[in-house]
Amino acid sequence: MSERPDESDEVARPYHHGQLREALISVSLQLAEEGGPEAISIREAARRAGVAANAAYRHFEDLNHLRGEVAARARAHLRDAMQAELDARPRRRTEAARAKEQLSAVGRGYIRFALQSPNLFRSAWMECSVPDFEPSAWSLLQEALQECARAGLILQGEQEAAAAAAWSLVHGFAELALRGFFGPAEEQALRALSDKVLALFLPAGRTPSQPVRRRR
Amino acid sequence: MSERPDESDEVARPYHHGQLREALISVSLQLAEEGGPEAISIREAARRAGVAANAAYRHFEDLNHLRGEVAARARAHLRDAMQAELDARPRRRTEAARAKEQLSAVGRGYIRFALQSPNLFRSAWMECSVPDFEPSAWSLLQEALQECARAGLILQGEQEAAAAAAWSLVHGFAELALRGFFGPAEEQALRALSDKVLALFLPAGRTPSQPVRRRR
DNA sequence: AGCCTCATGTTGACGCTGTCCACATTGCAC
DNA sequence: GTGCAATGTGGACAGCGTCAACATGAGGCT
Incomplete structure (x- = not known):
């Protein structure tokens, strides 16, 4: 949760803070976590970092660029959640079952993270008009595929499709799911x-002995 | 595009405008169309409707409620696009082929609308924190299913899933696709x-003579 | 050492926003 | 015609992003 101490201490702030950029990003991430992506604000972030609002402009061209950094952090968290699910997946015997398990673990991790940290998830993909978007998290899915x-x-x-x-x-x-379209969020x-x-997505990869669904 | 005339005319505005609510919504929809969901603004909408900003508050509790109305309009447009694709779909002989065509037409319409009117599409599903969300457009998909x-x-x-x-x-x-994850928007x-x-989604419903994909 | 420069942080201001209040105007029911 | 409820106006406030001018301190040069 908190990587940086020296945020609430009143030990007389140093002249030049020294870690402002990092502090602003991490505080903004917190803002996003608490109130969703649109809760990110330069002024509030600076306030929480104990610094004048405009100091932020020495480190970020723009609010959108700050949001871009936050989005990148959020995506990193998402990737971690996916990786955790990957690490915890049951081991299978056949190559096919293993591949299928890998793919489904990635999907589970993705969805699980979205459900458990909706604000972070939304922040991960928020509009920030700075094309910083190396998809990072997607690479896990790509590997599984x-x-x-x-x-x-x-x-x-069919690979691309x-x-x-x-x-x-x-x-x-x-x-x-986050929007509540699949019923109230239980x-x-x-x-x-x-x-x-x-499970529906990879019917052809079903575990052996279970027939592929088919009609007509 | 424009249902209401009497927007640019300088014929001395009537005392009480008479259609303010409608005008505000339609103008806001235009704002969304031009600059995306976050371009919607009470003050700008009022300005374009030729009225003081606060007049809007006689018709909408909140900016979010205005956005909710706009979202509903946008979703209606989305539904129209889907319906159009449904109307234009080729007729099939077998019930199965017909059903599959119906489903895929709905999907095509949805995606086509998103690609052709990204701002409206985004507005259709924008966050507006007013749970006005009868999914309307989804009903077409529901029927097809x-x-x-x-x-x-x-x-x-498997029906629910x-x-x-x-x-x-x-x-x-x-x-x-709108975010450009599938390559630059060609x-x-x-x-x-x-x-x-x-096509991948309904492999079991493939047109006759074409085998269901299968391995192992 | 001392100075100078550049990065960093501060102050104040501008225009924009949503929203509240008090007030003006008008249409409509009686 | 009078009065009321609906509607539109004006002014104000706080908050926002952002800019320009200024202050401060750190580090390299001589």
Whole structure:
């Protein structure tokens, strides 16, 4: 939560603070956590950092650039959550099952983070009009998809579309769930629903012995 | 575009305007169209409606409530776009093919609208903290899904999950595409990609003679 | 050492915003 | 016609992002 001490101490601030940029970002991240992305404010951040508002402009061109930094931090947290889910996933025997597990763990992590830290999640993808957007978190999903392709769960020609679909599905679910479109946010029910949704996505990769759904 | 004349005329405004609420909403919708959701402003809307800023407060409790109205309008436009795509869809012979076409038309309409009117699309789902959110546009998707279920394309137990997945996929794709995650916004390429993504979603409903993708 | 320069932080101001208050005007019901 | 409730106006306040001018201190140069 707090990496920097010397935030509430009244030991007579040093002349030049020394870590202002870092402090502003971390305080702004806190603001976002508490009140959502639009709670980020240069003046409030400076206030909490114990500094005049305009000092921020020595470190950020713009409010949008500060928001960009915050978004990057939030995305890093998202990535950590996904990685944690990856680390905790059950080990499978076959390559296909392993790949499928990897993909679904990534999706679970993504959605879980969105449900547990909605403000951070929203901040991760907030509009900040500074095209700083190396997707970072997406790379985990990308890797999982490559694993699936390697295991033959995804056809060659479908690879690009499958990637887009996976991103879309996971991101869309998170967004809609946060907005309450899948019923009032009962964490448990949403988790269950998300699992079913993720399971739907890779029917061809179902664990052996269970037939692929089919009609007609 | 413009339903109300008497906006630029200088014929000496009537004493009480008479249609202020409507005028404010439509002007705000225009603001959103031009500059995105966050361009909506009570003062600017009032200005364009030729009225003092505070007059707006006789018709909207709050900026957020105005934004809510705008969002509802935007969603109506979205629904129209989806309906248009539905009306223009090719007619199929079999019930299954028809249902699948219906579902994919709905998805196409949704994504097409997002790509063609990004600002309106964003406005349709913008945060406005007034839980006015009858999803309206979603009902078309819901109907299409029921049709699919009736045609046996969706198993009984999977219905809820399939609905969530369809919503998520379509919405997520629109969001990510607008953010430029699928490459710089070349309308054409994005359309093609979205078609592939949608096709991926209902593999069991593929047009006859084309085998369901499968491995292992 | 001493100076000078540049980075950093401060003060004050401007225009914009949402919103509240008190007041003016008007349409409508009686 | 009178009065009331609805509607529009004007002025004010606090908060915001941002700019320009100024102050302060750290570090390199001689």
